[in-house]
Amino acid sequence: MPSALEAGTRHPLFGLLLTLGAYRLALWWQRRSGWCIAQPVLTGTLLVVAALYATGLEYDHYRQTSGPLWLLLGPATVALAVPLYLNLGRIRRRLWPLLITIGVGATANVLLVVLLASRLGAETPLLIALAPKSVTSPIAISLAEGLGGSAALAAVFVMLTGVAGALLAPLLLRMARVESPAARGVALGLNAHAVGTSQALQESREAGGFAALAMSLTGAITALLLPLGGPWLLGRLSGAG
Template sequence: MTAIWTAIVGHPLFVLGLTLLAYQLALELYQRSRWLLAQPVLVATLLLVGALWACGIGYPRYRQESSLLWLLLGPATVALAVPLQQNLPRIRQLFWPVTIALLVGGTITVALTLGLAALFGADREMLMSLAPKSVTSPIAIALAEQMGGIPALTAVFVMITGVLGAVLGPLLLDRAGVTSPAARGLSLGLSAHAIGTAQALQEHPEAGGFAALAMSLAGAFSALALPLLLG
């Protein structure tokens, strides 16, 4: 029995299957409970970390054997253009308010992040790892590497930012009395990138479209501006 279990755990597809299973269980839990703290990415991460620890699988092996998921991350992000296209007339109607909100919000987000990190004594390498934390993973990792940050650390910051934004964002927007799907989607996409966009899509199709727009434009703006300003 031990030999069989060792063979299963050692199989190259075991890690990939474990990841998919963890997410499917987390998604099922969220759909049944609709509890914001049961956000699928957060719960799946906790389940996966516990399973990897129990199986004695380290991060280097996990990263290597789950590379297919990383490869699909880019196309999955691009696919978020579908809700954007479906809400294009509404986006055109609100073009200037959206543009101003994205520029101001994106600038303040980066400035506050770097300012607080510097205040607590973070070195340049840490600052460059933190700067793209509100951008979707493929862009953030490339930016961190280009600016002298630590890509692996940036990936963690991006995930934490997305999960916290998706969990706390709707609560804060409710407390602030924000009911417009466009405004809610814009906020979630700007602050919590792809995970926030997924949350916005569950709230309302229009929120999903504006979240995809915010995530896309914030990523493009960061890719152009951050290396020039901080490189």
Template sequence: MLALIVSHPLFGLLVTLVGYQLAMELNQRTRTLLTQPVLVATLIVVSLLLLFDVDFETYYASADIIWLFLGPATVALAVPLYTHLKRIQDYFWPLLVALLVGGFATVLLTLGFAWLLGAGPELLASLAPKSVTSPIAILLAEDLGGSPALAAVFVMITGVAGAVMAPWLLEKAGIHLPAARGFTLGLNAHAAGTALALEEGEETGAFAALAMSLTGAVTAILLPLIYGLTYPG
């Protein structure tokens, strides 16, 4: 019976949906940093795969319908962007400065610390695009000579860590403006941060979606140049 369930073509989809629903319930009941839905859902899914002895390829093949909806879900982020277009225009220059400074600082600090700690060329190339969404990060890592698999892991860690820590840090810093909170979440935690921002409100989500989109585009263009200038090897 168990073998039939595991081999079902929708097993991965079921595990993912159940894991995320349980994570959402736990987060709503506790409202703590450590119960961030993406983090908890990931732990649940990994635990179930290990329990049922399911390899990643099998899980991926049975959950591929989720990736089918990623495109439409990303395009749908244009709706809050359009709704709050006037607010975005009002903050254009501060947002542009924040994007460039934050983007450059993230890449330079990441590469600098990793190099000082002895990271090799492949690891550096895999770390460099960690602050953008997975599809862009994987392609960039491959172009720079890194590992696409490692890049995907670093992107996930960055998104989850950002979604967990950013709200607490923003509260401690006294930042309550939806535009600032949303842009910070999207810039530092990409998709996970944008999902969290949408929970706070439509305006917060709009600025998070803007930050995630612009960060991906700017990084794809400038990262190869920055990486070439930064990495001494």
């Protein structure tokens, strides 16, 4: 007869309950400690990894039992359009500079990480997983799978990028004396997707609106250009290597 622990981990909703519990505990720890490094996404992820390691469960089982959360990723991302709608007037007045900035930034996000990783000796599967690191998980996973890469690895890089951006971007922006809510929001949404947008919303509604715009356009540009130019770029890099 299986033990209570084994029966619990095999429950169809184990992954869902584990994830929600870990995130709730991470939120409590952030508020209690006040540490900027206690970012809930990072802390919650570490708690989930520790639980899976302690119970010996495989990632596939966790992914299967946390299915409802994966289904909500898309709607949760779309909900970030609310602050975008609330700032449409300000966005219209700066539309062309925003489009140019986000277009250049989204392209540079892919090119710089792929070229740097290639120079450091990364193989093609790793380059594919790294390329969509600055877009939201649903887009990154689809792009990585479409190009023949690892969806799980792409999701890890997306999470790390978001957490690093949310932690470091406010500090770097202060050091650069960037005080405009619009500029801060674009920087966070462009580089740290939904996690950065959440951080921008904590700063102000205006910053959140511009972050949502940057996140959305970065995802759209990457989703359009990466399948078209990605195979060519990876082919050139493989040939050069």
